[in-house]
Amino acid sequence: MPERYQIETESAPPRFRPVGRLGIVDWREDCAGCHNCVKRSCIYDLYRNENAYLQGTRGFLDYVYQCKGCLSCVQNCTKALLTRIVNPDYERLGDEYYTPAIILVTWFQAETGRIPVSGTGYGGPFAGRGFDAMWTDMSEIVRPTRDGIHGREYISTLVDIGRKPPFLRFNDGQVVGPAPALIQSPLPILLDCCVFQSGLSAKRASPRLRAAAVEVADRTGTWAVVPEEEIGEAFGPERHRVVPLLSEGDEGLNESLIRASRMVEVRDSARVFETIAKIKSLHRDVIVAIRVAVETGCADRVSELAKQGAEVVHVVFDPHGREQGEVSGFKFQVSGSDARHARTVLREIHGRLVEQAIRDEVTLIASGGIAVAEHMAKAIICGADLVAIDLPMIIALECRLCRGCERGQPCPVELQNIEHDYAVRRMTNLLAAWHLQLLEVMGAMGMREVRRLRGETGRAMFHDDLEREIFAPLFANPET
């Protein structure tokens, strides 16, 4: 059994006053001064912390961020002077996909490295769009992971990246030919640093953020995709964790860069295989991933690439996980509402490759719209081998997705001044929390290997299917 994979975490409290959801406000002018102030009895001691903050002894802790919303103070105040509000700043966080709740939960994970836990059941909508229209399954009795996720047995989250042969050739019991060039990641997550090209403040910050992401890749054993033009001399020994995204055109292929890399990415084009041939002529064992912006008909293109021998295909959705993703460089542009979501598109691509009996030969990476840990598990169930993440890395560094940087405004969390070690800690914590959550859902499914989760839609339930199978026969044709 391999050594248990574990990501070391270290607490990384926020640098800036975070935006909390709830706040308690009061009308002090009518205070009775009853000397029985309910604030003293806050079981979380938040008002004391507020006091400490006002005295300048304790950073930014404040009860707007910390309030747990138990309402005990509101309900016990002698003159009913306290009330609770939803913080308007909270409601302005993010957008309809990266919801305020997702941003807060990402901050929590980046700070603590822990799994978000809460009581009293689920409070969200019954189902929704995108990945919210599916559930993962669980196994009631018979399952291979007998000890659950904390027991003796090991749930592997390791994935192989590269082209695998459809079969092995033997001669005299010995395998003939070289072993396939594969790289591995103990976590089905790549770090897609193209996201750091967006915006202005983020752009000024991007060398720092990129360096941090590459170190995170090194610490966690995964890989960071970095645009070729952004690769400077800045990287230290962790340089080998960089997967360069080669610039457009094949005229000036950077030979030393290619020779120094285990894997490179190239953008899809009509002549992509010519480019790949040239790259291979420089470095035979380098793995070349073809980066495909997902557009309508993407399944056709991916299967064509796979048939022609593509090793790895990286499909990129828009930031909300839908078709019409990046065309050139990361852009925060969201497709029209008729664009299909990765949930559907990945199943189509995966299904097409299965039909053509080449699914196991090619590695499929999906990125764009992977916002929370469950999206990683669900994208893999829908057919990706692994995912690449983008915006969550920046959100982990306290970004509020205000997008002021795109308008030339200063960054409210001063990403350009972030310290390297701090950024590394926050991103590492996030990956650790995602890893643990992947173990949770795989444990419940009774899966021991993330490689076997790929395309395993039998371990998932889709809203459309359940409606069609269960409710439609009952309710679609009422007698009236």
Place this chain on the structure above:
Amino acid sequence: MSLSVETIETTHRARPEIRPAPPRYRNEIGKFRVYRTAACQRCGLCVKLCPHGVHGPARGSKMPLPRDYRCIGFACRETDHYCIEACPNSALQLATNPAFETLGDCRWPADLLASTWWEAETGHMPGPHLESAIGASGGGFDRLRFRFLGNAVGGPDSPVGPSLGMSDRQVGHTERDKSVPPTDLSRDKISTQLILNRRNDGRSPTVIDVPFYGGGMSFGSVSIHTMLAKARAGAAWNTFTCTGEGGYPDPLIPYADHVITQVATGLFGVREETIQRTPIIEFKYAQGAKPGLGGHLLGDKVTPSVAAMREAVVGYPLFSPFPFHSVYSVEDHKKHLDWIAQVNPRALLSVKVSTPTDVDMVAVGSYYAGAHIIHLDGSYGGTGAAPDIAKKNIAMPIEYAIPRVHQFLVAEGIRDEITVIASGGLRTADDVAKAIALGADGAVIGTSEMVALGCVRCGNCESGRGCARGVATTDAGLVDLMPLEWATQRLVNMYNAWRERLVEILWRLGLRSVAELRGRTDLLLHLDYAVRNGVQSTEC
């Protein structure tokens, strides 16, 4: 064999007493705020006018703070007792309560919380100012409506419509609706009883008076007051509560005829005597809060009394593994049930499972292994703390699982020999009725009980000293926030309100008993599939 309630000789017990159980906090949170300004002359007119008890009489030279959570709001303007306009000094102001707007979520909107609090206080359903039937989750129960007698789809009295819960609740209270169901059915004759044992196996039929019982919450996850209140309410209503997996505290023994002993994967506190004293033994394979993940009691909650009960060490977290380490096949499962059946030859066997895609097969397997009750715990419910990723994603919502299991058991020809109990996301009496119409026999409730006891669903059950409301904690200081007598009455009241509502639903459907409602999906309408005349979206 088919049993019906009529074939069982039941004694009509005295119904428990419904007494007001007013909120234990000084300022209960309601939908509206009523402010009294210094212009008040204490004339007492508002006290006389308000039939809802918002205004109390002057105490000496002071008027008490308005109990504004009882206020029905701006709709009161249409009545002759609108205190705001009647006040000769214009000293009263009415506004919506900003704190109310911060309450709740899609599954439990503020209205459902407040209406549950109302039911627990008064023992009856609230007035039309609170939605007490449906939430805003945009699917499942929240899109299902009843097809009551006298209503046509899309007509003026149609059950289609976002305000169904409200207009519907007025039935029997307003002139318009008194004439609706063309039936000579008397509400007094409607039975809400449920038979739990449908096997002709010599064990007791075990009839409960309401078609629901309390879910398992372990000692450790909730306080002894919470457990006792649930047991006493179960005894008062001739139904059950369940120990959860944290052992069987001695104070529950006087109510032993109404306490289910749970045997869960950690086997915490399971002993021969706790199995022998109970009328029902529940095997918990999985729970809706965290399907497939076992249980986890955080170290902070393992206080000396909890540790003693669970035979564990104080301060150390306790994991319940998943699944049962003794069960890896349906044969093992049968062996398990056989073992318990031998230890207690009188008890019924209940098997609690979550809702995987093959839940129908699991149910059939449990039947053939000898279970009397198959308890399906849907994925959106649960009271205990759980990873958010598990609460949201693992297993299917109960609304799908019920018809899937019901139809499969019917096809197998064994539907009338096993009792199907649904839980996990049932919040209201209407949800219970819908679950039964979808094919369950009865329900288990959990979160609604917590809400009745004052839970505001802040979700911090697991952090620090535990529940700030004193419901789900064993912290000595916090437990005393909730008096036992009060908690018992709150639950007794809520059960009464739910029973009244169930009777009302059955009456409007023209049915004589809960048993007649089972599987009657023809009496339900799903808004997504129905004529959408005048229907607004209720989606979150």
